[in-house]
Amino acid sequence: MADMLTIAGRPFRSRLILGTGKYDDFATMRAAVDASSCEMVTVAVRRVDLDDPGLDITGALPDDALLLPNTSGAETAAEAVRLARLARAGGLPDWIKLEVIPDPRYLLPDPVETLRAAEELADDGFTVLPYMHADPVMAQRLEAVGCPAVMPLAAPIGSGRGLKLRDAIRIIIEQAGVPVVVDAGLGAPSHAAESMEMGADAVLVNTAIARASDPVRMARAFRLGVESGREAFLAGVIAESEIAAASSPTTGVLGS
Amino acid sequence: MTRVSGRERSIVVNGRAHELERGETVARLLERLGFEGRYALVERNREPVERERFDETELEKGDEVVVARPVAGG
Secondary structure (H helix, E strand, O other): OOOOEEEOOEEEOOOEEEEOOOOOOHHHHHHHHHHHOOOEEEEEEEEOOOOOOOOOHHHHOOOOOEEEEEOOOOOOHHHHHHHHHHHHHOOOOOEEEEOOOOOOOOOOOOHHHHHHHHHHHHHOOOEEEEEEOOOHHHHHHHHHOOOOOEEEOOOOOOOOOOOOOHHHHHHHHHHOOOOEEEEOOOOOHHHHHHHHHOOOOEEEEOHHHHOOOOHHHHHHHHHHHHHHHHHHHHHOOOOOOOOOOOOOOOOOOOOO | OOOHHHHHOEEEEOOEEEEOOOOOEHHHHHHHHOOOOOOOEEEEOOEEEOHHHOOOOEOOOOOEEEEEEEEEOO
């Protein structure tokens, strides 16, 4: 049986979710999305510049990819709810990446406003995937108000620093009754692999791929990293030992 | 100098004044703005307008309209 990720009853073959920001152009972004084999991509919602409307990003994305609008730009629950409702009314999916971020330097989420918005949006029928600090209690609270997944950050957005919050994420994974998506801060495929090895259900990556020298190749590398880590998790990583354990027979040595 | 007739039909779209045609709907507004794309996200007086109602939603003087769209983001 295939190893599928299921969020809110929807199955995904891929455990890699891509952000679409920061690519040099749509063609590169599309090629990276294809190379990653991802099935879900995030988009932001912004006012149209009436003087320069620009191109429609959704025209550059695969038709079968699930668009996940985010609430970036929201600093309060009310602003996030407003963005989500606007996106849904305009025909975007009722899946929403909830992010409520008042702090421009570290881009850390506001837990109080995030929980408030999550509850309101879940009650309103949205499938709410919340970006959150790696706080195990917060993860439980978000799950309790109806979030079908939680998305703790590994390190500050775009920092590429990897699993700085490993221990807290491990606790979230241990306690979660919903999928855990490690979101933000991953810089290399090894970080993604490590997340998956410790039991994360998926990872969300943007900057590490979009700003790589070769984004398309890096998208493939992340795909392999995620698959590798997932396979290792399912295979069962051995327990660490303080001392060595010989790999070759300790008897029958030729001697002098 | 006041252009009374203009003011009577004026709305604000993304912070800019827009002179309404008689009976202008959201769909017609998007057409006049030259909006292209699969998803127009429209708010009228801070309330989202359902896509299915773009054709029938007539704008009124004094309305404040936001036209947004999905863009690249993480």
